[in-house]
Amino acid sequence: MQxxxxxxxPDLLEPAAKWFSGxxxxxxxxxxxxxxxxxxxxxxxxxxxxxxxxxxxxxxxAGVIENDFHDRKDLSxxxxxxxxxxxxxxxxxxxxxxxxxxxDMGDMGxxxxxxxxxxxxxxxxxxxxxxxxxxDETTGEPERLYxxxxxx
Numbered sequence: 001m002q003x004x005x006x007x008x009x010p011d012l013l014e015p016a017a018k019w020f021s022g023x024x025x026x027x028x029x030x031x032x033x034x035x036x037x038x039x040x041x042x043x044x045x046x047x048x049x050x051x052x053x054x055x056x057x058x059x060x061x062a063g064v065i066e067n068d069f070h071d072r073k074d075l076s077x078x079x080x081x082x083x084x085x086x087x088x089x090x091x092x093x094x095x096x097x098x099x100x101x102x103x104d105m106g107d108m109g110x111x112x113x114x115x116x117x118x119x120x121x122x123x124x125x126x127x128x129x130x131x132x133x134x135x136d137e138t139t140g141e142p143e144r145l146y147x148x149x150x151x152x
Contacts, residue, residue: 006048010039019058023083043108045077049100060084060093064101068116070134079115098126106150116143
C-alpha cells in the first residue's frame, strides 16, 4: 500500500476528486477545487491524503479543510471526508490516515485539529476527544465535534 499526500502526487487529483465525490455525494468540482488549492499552496488547509492498494487503486482517503460545514468557524481546521472502502476496513487505514493528518499538519505548525461526526466511539480509540456539539450548516442538525493535538 502507498500512503499519499496529494500535494506530492498531483496526478492523483482527478481520480481522487471523483473517488471522494462518489463516496460523499458532494459535487466533484468542490473536491477538485480544494485539491488544486492543496497542490498549489503546499501547506496549511486544505490538505488531502489517500491510500492506494498495490494496483494503484484509491482505497481510503481523508482531507483537512478550514470548516466541515458546521456553525463553529472558530474551530479550525477540520479533518473531513474520512472514508475506507468496505473491503479494506478493519486494517487500521482510518487510524493511519488520522495519524498522517495529525503529523503532517503538526509539521506545518498547526497545533489542533477538529472533526465532526455522528460516530461516538471510533475517534476516541484514535486519541481524539469529544469537544462540543455543533450544528450542520445545511440541515441545522446537531453533530458531535472532536478535537486532538497534532503530532510533531
